[in-house]
Each structure stands twice: as C-alpha cells, then as structure tokens.
Amino acid sequence: MEPNCVQFLQDKTILVTGVPGFLAKVFVEKILRIQPKVKKLFLLLRAADNESAMQRYDVGLRINTFGPLNVLNFAKKCVKGQLLLHVSTAYICGEQSGLLQEKTFNMGETLNGHGKLVIETEMEIMKQKMKELHKQDCPEEEIAQTMKDLGMSRAKLHGWPNTYVFTKSMGEMLLGNQRENLPVVIIRPTMITSTFSEPFPGWIExxxxxxxxxxxxxxxxxxCFLADPNSxxxxxxxxxxxNAMVNAAARHAGKLGSQTVYHVGSSCKNPITFEQVHNLAARYxxxxxxxxxxxxxxxxxxxxILSTMAQFSFYMTLRYKLPLQMLRLIGIIYPWWDGNKYKDIDRKIKLAMRLVELYRPYVLxxxxxxxxxxxxxxxxxKEVNKEMNDVFQFDPKTIDWEDYITTIHIPGLITYVLRK
Structure with missing residues (x-):
C-alpha cells in the first residue's frame, strides 16, 4: 500500500526551483503546513533579473529550455534521487484544436511537421544574431526588438505561437531524451488563477x-476585445x-524509468467559456x-467581443485610428494644438493591441x-488519502465558476493586486 501524501513527505529532502514564483510559494507553503517533519527544503532562489530586454530570447532558452536539463543533470547525480517533477504548461500544444492528449514530445518534433527541430541550432542562431547586433553597435531598443522578433519567427517556423511555449517545449524534449532511469513527472497546468481555498481563498500575486x-x-x-465567446x-x-504536484510526486517517486504527463486544468471536466467569464465580470x-x-x-x-482579427482591426480603425489620425493632422496644421488631446486615444489603442497580441492564441x-x-x-x-481528500483537492468539478469568479477571484485581484 502506497503512503498517503502526508506520510510520503515525512523525512523527504526536496529541491524546489522557481522560487519565489507564485506557484512555487503555494507549493512550499503547502508542504510546510501539512508536513512539518519534512527533512529539508532547498529553495533555488531566482536572482534579480539584470538581463536587459534585448536578451529575452537568450534568457528564454537558458531558463525554459536548458534550465530543466541542468536540474535533471543535478538530480541524476544525487545518491538517492527518487523523482524529478517538472512544471511546464499545457499550451505547449500551440494552437491545435480538438482533444489534446497527455503525451510527451519526441526530440526534434515540431508542431507543424516541417523539418526537424535541432535545439543546439536554435541556440547557435540566437548567439550569432546577438554577436552580429553588438558588432554593429545597434541601440539597445533596436536589439531588444530584433531579438523579440527572432524568437517569434523561430517559434512560428516550427509551429508554436510564441517564444515562451516554444522554449518550454524544447525543455520538455531535453528532459525526455536525457532522463535515463530517473522517474520524470511533467505537470502541465493551464491558466493558473488565485487560490480556491488554501491557504485562504482568493490569494494571488x-x-x-x-x-x-x-x-x-x-x-x-x-x-472591445478579440475573443471567440464560445472558446x-x-x-x-x-x-x-x-495539490496535484504533491500527489503526483507521491505516486511516482522511485518508479525507475517512468515518464508521465499530467494536464491540470478544467476544460475537460468543468469548462467555462470566455463569454461566461465576461458576463460574470460585467455583473461584478x-x-x-x-x-x-x-x-x-x-x-x-x-x-x-469580436471573434476574428478582421473584425477587430475594422473596429479599431473606425473607433480609434481614424479619429487619432485626424487629431494628429490638426496638430500638424496648427502648431499650437495641444498634443495631449490624442494621447489618451493612443494609449487605449496600444493597450488593446498589446492585450490582443498576448491573448490571441488563448481566447481563440x-x-x-x-x-x-x-x-x-x-x-x-482518493483511496490512499481517504479522510484527507479535502486537504489535497484538485478536482475541477468541485468549482462553482460563478461563485469562484465573483466571490473569490475578482475580490482577490482587487485586494492583493490592486491593493484596494
């Protein structure tokens, strides 16, 4: 009989990376609260990010892609290493549709099936571009934009919508290819939101x-926003x-050679649409x-809510861009015109476009x-933990979305993020 989660954590030595990230904080707090007799917790603290924006692709590759490999190599050297649990993201699937399985990536696999992905080549392309830009003594802003564009172009070349999920996918590939006999668990959460109940409802960072x-x-x-209301x-x-992480660790620790993927989300068991979230927010x-x-x-x-990019672009042109162009034209004709007249419109356009670009792969x-x-x-x-099921709850079917969004999540945002 396998030990329950509390028993499993007793006398364990655990290395936690990604601290002080949001999920890592909740994970560590949970362990310390339910099992004070954990042997040791080693927290790998993230140093202040002194890297400039120009190296964001450089940083994405090193953290999301080669970071997991570095941790894996360390874990394989541990004398009594039992498990490597890696937190990825469900959205490494790109923009695929239908029912998406909990399957691993093969080394070199691409989402669009065009050619083969060679991780070392991606790293070399990034290094060469950085070297070229520095040699040309380009301004930092130009380098930042060039590296951002490079990351996006490399991601889209292989079928991923952005640099983040592209580099996370490569990280998973390296883990699967280099794991040898060490048990590996990959947790793929979807869009992480505020706490449901622990340590108290609504906490978010x-x-x-x-x-x-x-x-x-x-x-x-x-x-106005771009989204498919039915998505x-x-x-x-x-x-x-x-909770899913603790349960998965207890389930797979010491099972040599295993590699298992877990989607932790709600779309399969308890879905909520964009339109429902929008209506709940409007009501609140x-x-x-x-x-x-x-x-x-x-x-x-x-x-x-507009469901296509064509509709969104047309709307933005009629509502904002044409008035903005007219205001700027007035400023050219009449030098005394107060430029602040159109700054607010310009700010609204930039906010909307930034949010649309960020969320397009998800809201559609x-x-x-x-x-x-x-x-x-x-x-x-459930059988192993028995009376402690509520302590390790990770069943999305228990979520009443109306109650959660309006009495827990939005109030949590206001209290802990907006500080009101």
Missing amino acids: GLRTIDSVIVAYGKGRLK VLDLIPVDMVA FTKKPLIGRDGSPIIVSKGT FKGIFDDSNTELLRLER
Whole structure:
C-alpha cells in the first residue's frame, strides 16, 4: 500500500526551483503546513533579473529550455534521487484544436511537421544574431526588438505561437531524451488563477493570464476585445495545481524509468467559456464598481467581443485610428494644438493591441485538454488519502465558476493586486 501524501513527505529532502514564483510559494507553503517533519527544503532562489530586454530570447532558452536539463543533470547525480517533477504548461500544444492528449514530445518534433527541430541550432542562431547586433553597435531598443522578433519567427517556423511555449517545449524534449532511469513527472497546468481555498481563498500575486483583461475592463479601459465567446478558458486555481504536484510526486517517486504527463486544468471536466467569464465580470463591476482617481465609481459597459482579427482591426480603425489620425493632422496644421488631446486615444489603442497580441492564441483557442492521467491520479490518491481528500483537492468539478469568479477571484485581484 502506497503512503498517503502526508506520510510520503515525512523525512523527504526536496529541491524546489522557481522560487519565489507564485506557484512555487503555494507549493512550499503547502508542504510546510501539512508536513512539518519534512527533512529539508532547498529553495533555488531566482536572482534579480539584470538581463536587459534585448536578451529575452537568450534568457528564454537558458531558463525554459536548458534550465530543466541542468536540474535533471543535478538530480541524476544525487545518491538517492527518487523523482524529478517538472512544471511546464499545457499550451505547449500551440494552437491545435480538438482533444489534446497527455503525451510527451519526441526530440526534434515540431508542431507543424516541417523539418526537424535541432535545439543546439536554435541556440547557435540566437548567439550569432546577438554577436552580429553588438558588432554593429545597434541601440539597445533596436536589439531588444530584433531579438523579440527572432524568437517569434523561430517559434512560428516550427509551429508554436510564441517564444515562451516554444522554449518550454524544447525543455520538455531535453528532459525526455536525457532522463535515463530517473522517474520524470511533467505537470502541465493551464491558466493558473488565485487560490480556491488554501491557504485562504482568493490569494494571488500579480496579474496572471486573463486577469489583465478583467482589470482593464473593470477600470473602464477595455471597450472591445478579440475573443471567440464560445472558446473555453481553461482556468485552474493555483492551490489545485500544487495539490496535484504533491500527489503526483507521491505516486511516482522511485518508479525507475517512468515518464508521465499530467494536464491540470478544467476544460475537460468543468469548462467555462470566455463569454461566461465576461458576463460574470460585467455583473461584478456593475454591482461593485472600482473607484476612479477622481473618487467616483467607474461605470462599465457590457463591451464588444469580436471573434476574428478582421473584425477587430475594422473596429479599431473606425473607433480609434481614424479619429487619432485626424487629431494628429490638426496638430500638424496648427502648431499650437495641444498634443495631449490624442494621447489618451493612443494609449487605449496600444493597450488593446498589446492585450490582443498576448491573448490571441488563448481566447481563440479550440482545444480541450484531456486529463485522463490526472483523473486516474485523483481516483488512486482518493483511496490512499481517504479522510484527507479535502486537504489535497484538485478536482475541477468541485468549482462553482460563478461563485469562484465573483466571490473569490475578482475580490482577490482587487485586494492583493490592486491593493484596494
């Protein structure tokens, strides 16, 4: 009989990377709260990021791709190493549709099937481009944009929508290829949100995933957004992800040669659509509006959801871009014209375009994340943990989305992020 999670953690030595990240904090807090007799926790602290924006592709490769390999090599040297648990992201699937399986990547696999992905080549391309830009003595802003564009172009060349999921995918490939006999568990959470219940409901750190849209809407800055109203937003509270991690570690520790992927999300068992989230946010901020700088309540409208880029571009042109061009033309004709007249419009355009570019792969997403492995883990651990099931809850079917969004998540955003 396998030990329950509390028993499993007793006298264990655990190395936790990614501290002081949001998920890592919740994971460490959970361990210390439920098992004070854990032997040792080694926390690998992330140093202050002194890297300039120009090296974001350089940094993505080193952290998301080669970082897991470095940890794996360290783990293989540990005398009694039992398990490597790696947190990735469900969205390494790119923009695929349908039911997405919990399967591993093969080394060199691409999402579009065009050619073979060679990780060392990607690193060399990045290094050569950086060397070339420095040799040309380019300004930092130009280097930053060039490296950002390079990362996006390399990602899209192989079928991924952005640099982040591209580099995370390569990290998984390296783990699978180099793991040898060490048991490896890959946790792929979807969009991580505030705590469902532990250590208390609604705690969150910084704006995460869809939260930028919710806050911008609540502040009255977002009148229109690109999204398919029927697209499923796969949200999952952070404490459920941490609970799944503990359960998976207890399940696979010491099982030599195994490699298992777990999707931790809600789209398969308890889906919620973008339109539902939008309606809940509209209802919340209508009843409990945020307060503007002038001390008056911010009135929100229902807003406009456009389901294609063509519709969104047309809307932005009619509502903002044409008026902005006219205001700028007035400024050219009349030098005395106050340029501040069009700054607010320009700011709204930039905010909307930035959010659209960031969320486009997700708000138009047509995939559902299969969680068969995770469901099996839930069922197995339910029997083992018995009376402690509530302590390790990670079943998305227990989430009442209306209650969670309106009484836990949005209030948590206001309290812990907006500080109001």
